[in-house]
Structures are given as structure tokens and as C-alpha cells.
Amino acid sequence: FDLIADATDVRAEEERAVGVDGADEADLLVNFLREVLYAWNGEAFLVKECNIREVAARRLTAVLRGExxxxxxxxIKTEIKAVTYHQASVRRTAEGWLGRVVLDV
Structure with missing residues (x-):
């Protein structure tokens, strides 16, 4: 979230529920990040934090907090044009999950 605007200046005053579907974990990650980007590009809503509520085989739900x-x-620091599928991946590690996406800036 800190790529678009300095997150220290953003307050977690409002909540937005987000739900996305995907064919696999990488698809879920890309679709989720696209929703986060839409919050900014489509609604001028800056995200401070998020809470992932559920990750199922083909569904991810979360709550975004910001203002x-x-x-x-x-x-505003950087314009992010898109979240791409190029080299998108998600894998389980000993510490949890590790995801990789490429952003079009």
C-alpha cells in the first residue's frame, strides 16, 4: 500500500469489504490486488491495512481499512497502472505464504 502514497499519512478510518474468485492461489492474489488498486483508481480510497478473512480453494475475502x-x-508517490499475471506465483513456505506479482507502473 505504501507504493501509492506514504502509508504513515493514511488513517484506518473506514472499512471496505472485498471478495474475489480465482482459479488458483496466484489468480486469487492478482484479483485481490486488482481490487485494492481499484479502491484507489476507481474510488480515490487509500488503503492503510487489510485483514484477510478467508482463503478457500477459489475464493478470498478481506476487509480493507483506510480513508x-x-x-x-x-x-502520491507512484502511479500503479495495473497488476499483471506476468510471473505471478504463490507458494507455501515454512513461515507461511510467499507471493510474487509484477506491477505495471
Whole structure:
């Protein structure tokens, strides 16, 4: 979330529920990140944090917390154009899960 705007300036004032479907874990990750990006590009909502509620075989649900963009308080750092499938992957590790995506900036 810190790529778009400085996350230290964003407050977790509002919640947005997100649910995505996918064919596999990598598809779920890409679709989820696309929803997060849409929160910014489509609704001018900056995400401070998220809480993944459920990950099933083909479904991911989460709650995003953040606030609407305020040009007086938020400095935009980077424009992210898209979340791509190029080299997208998710794998289980000893510590949990590790995901990789490529962003189009």
C-alpha cells in the first residue's frame, strides 16, 4: 500500500469489504490486488491495512481499512497502472505464504 502514497499519512478510518474468485492461489492474489488498486483508481480510497478473512480453494475475502484521498494530507508517490499475471506465483513456505506479482507502473 505504501507504493501509492506514504502509508504513515493514511488513517484506518473506514472499512471496505472485498471478495474475489480465482482459479488458483496466484489468480486469487492478482484479483485481490486488482481490487485494492481499484479502491484507489476507481474510488480515490487509500488503503492503510487489510485483514484477510478467508482463503478457500477459489475464493478470498478481506476487509480493507483506510480513508478517502485528501490532497492536503496525502502525497502520491507512484502511479500503479495495473497488476499483471506476468510471473505471478504463490507458494507455501515454512513461515507461511510467499507471493510474487509484477506491477505495471
Amino acid at each position: 478517502p484521498y485528501d490532497p492536503a494530507r496525502h502525497r
